[in-house]
Amino acid sequence: MSQDIQSSQIGTEPPVGGQPAAVGAANETLEDYTLRFAPRSYRKWSPGVVGVTALGGIAYLADFAIGANIGISYGTTNALWGILVFAVVIFLTGIPVAYYAARYNMDLDLITRGSGFGYYGSVVTNVIYATFTFIFFALEGSIMAQGLELGLGIPLWLGYAVSTLIIFPLVVYGMSLLSKLQLWTTPLWLLLMVAPFVYLLVSHPDSVGQFFAYQGEEGNGTPSLGATMLAAGVCLSLIAQIAEQIDYLRFMPPKTPENKRRWWAATLLAGPGWVIFGAIKQVIGLFLAVYLIANVAGGAETANEPVRQFVQIYTDIMPAWLALTLAVILVVISQIKINVTNAYSGSLAWTNSFTRVTRRYPGRLVFLGVNLLIALILMEANMFDFLNTILGFYANCGMAWIVVVATDIAVNKYLLKLSPMRPEFRRGMLYAINPVGFGSMIVAAGLSIVCFFGGLGSGLQPFSPLVAIVLAVVLPPVLAVATRGRYYLRRTDDGIDVPMDDELGNPSGEVLHCHVCGQDLERPDMTACVAHDAHVCSLCLSTDRTGEHVLPAQR
CATH class of the missing domain: 1.10.4160.10 (Hydantoin permease)
Incomplete structure (x- = not known):
């Protein structure tokens, strides 16, 4: 299901900002786009x-x-x-x-x-x-x-x-x-x-x-x-x-x-x-x-x-x-x-x-x-x-995770409109931790595990799956409303004027150049670089040890 991408296609531009890890990661993972948008x-x-x-x-x-x-x-x-x-x-x-x-x-x-x-x-x-x-x-x-x-x-x-x-x-x-x-x-x-x-x-x-x-x-x-x-x-x-x-x-x-x-x-x-x-x-x-x-x-x-x-x-x-x-x-x-x-x-x-x-x-x-x-x-x-x-x-752990994500998509995005419709993943655009999903999962998994081991009583012990499911469905919308959705996005503007999607709502295929690893990558994977008048890809942002390329919080 994948094509071989030869090493000759991979850019050799020297790393900028003390990030040799970015180039190594790009070379090893480019074929499958495993750490980034496909x-x-x-x-x-x-x-x-x-x-x-x-x-x-x-x-x-x-x-x-x-x-x-x-x-x-x-x-x-x-x-x-x-x-x-x-x-x-x-x-x-x-x-x-x-x-x-x-x-x-x-x-x-x-x-x-x-x-x-x-x-x-x-x-x-x-x-x-x-x-x-x-x-x-x-x-x-x-x-x-x-x-x-x-x-x-x-x-x-x-x-x-x-x-x-x-x-x-x-x-x-x-x-x-x-x-x-x-x-x-x-x-x-x-x-x-x-x-x-x-x-x-x-x-x-x-x-x-x-x-x-x-x-x-x-x-x-x-x-x-x-x-x-x-x-x-x-x-x-x-x-x-x-x-x-x-x-x-x-x-x-x-x-x-x-x-x-x-x-x-x-x-x-x-x-x-x-x-x-x-x-x-x-x-x-x-x-x-x-x-x-x-x-x-x-x-x-x-x-x-x-x-x-x-x-x-x-x-x-x-x-x-x-x-x-x-x-x-x-x-x-x-x-x-x-x-x-x-x-x-x-x-x-x-x-x-x-x-x-x-x-x-x-x-x-x-x-x-x-x-x-x-x-x-x-x-x-x-x-x-x-x-x-x-x-x-x-x-109990697996259900807490998947059900929380599914609930956020179905309820918080489509019904409550508090979660951004497009899933954001780039460093600098997101807060480090969002209590809506993270908090919901920790509570749902924690209580269901306690229930699984009999901590809530022997009568409830067989129902630990239900505890995980119910909490994972109820808590995300409650926390989204309580926080008014403010912890979803650290920024709403990634500094690039090119549209993220095409006329049919599919991710754009327009190509931009990452000045750190030298790759030509598509629009959804890129943000503006705060330190240079250029673009930087999501993987290079992930390996930016100094944070010099990461966009600041939007005021």
Whole structure:
């Protein structure tokens, strides 16, 4: 989904103002525009191509394990209701953020900055996102290690290391390689994943009745609102997946009268629509787990391991050696497909935060190594055995962030008109911290975590997801009204007379020159330089250690 930009295209103008970091950052990140606005000149793909590529990243098997785990814990009925709650919440909150990513061509960090958090306030959400990537990297790596142990006899501890190290060289080359990998492997992945489910439905129709009658390992699967919310809380840990979808959606072409139907279809399907496929995989994972528990001797011990699920079903269809081979292939393909994205996105999140706080750019590969190391430690600590607790805890933080941003866009921007319609992200244009979003998220996440651990009483403990959601919906408009929206913009004028948008409201494609790094970049990425009669790009502003290029607060 990306084009290679040769180093010969990158300007070599000497850095101005003591900012060598800016040039290094520009050279390493220009191809993917990962720390800045994605320009029109780069976005040459059709809406359909962008949408299909974005959906290629949801090939992970964690959904199978999550569906199996919540079903085993709470029974089929509660698990299905929990999955439904998860799907509805994520779809509704995903619509506004996906639209803003596709319309204004920004990743979720840039959107978050201008949607109530402020320039430095969104750093905490980057840490939340980075945490999401290494937790799910560890989960997916654990599943891959299980496959390697079953198929090749590799000990789990070594399998964890292999599943981590194999990802590093693939991620070094960024999105150019990742997009091709997603495209080439998707057809085989779909065939291997869907075949066992279809086989069971056709050859074992009684498995459907067993599925709906399953009461969980403790036999206490009676329909219960508390159990439903506990199940939903585990599933909702996936809410930050929208950030990975947005990493693709920001490359959508401009919306025009000619392509608006296809543009909207791709945005909705590849943005919030990912949850439809995720929910289906969770249901399938639970279905396969119940089948193993009910029909296979000793199946209950490994029913939540996707590789065991597929091996068992494949064995009913084909010779054992071929079944094992195909199951291992499926697991390896799935884990590589998602973990290259997890590792890549996590390295960007850490890099973005570090660059903003320290105004130094150490290189993305440094934080790629950090992210992989944390994930490996989690795997070696056998996180798979306490999966529900980890995901349930994380869900409170992820929901507080995403729901606050979605509320700011839908309510504070469109209804109250207190938040600027265009998401601002450039240093100097924003206050360091905006209490509207930042404060709302801290309160929503903090109270929901206290609730999750029983601090608000055992009766409310299962409802920590609701606490996070309700507070994240209510607080942003309340704080926006209380502050009269004054902390959204430090400046309303960036010192450049060229319009930000074209006649259709799409980000302008007019090119300006950054005198610091020497790049020719499009209008939305630029501001006037306070120290020189010239323009400066957003990334050079981020690495300006002295602040000499940053515009002063507007009076």
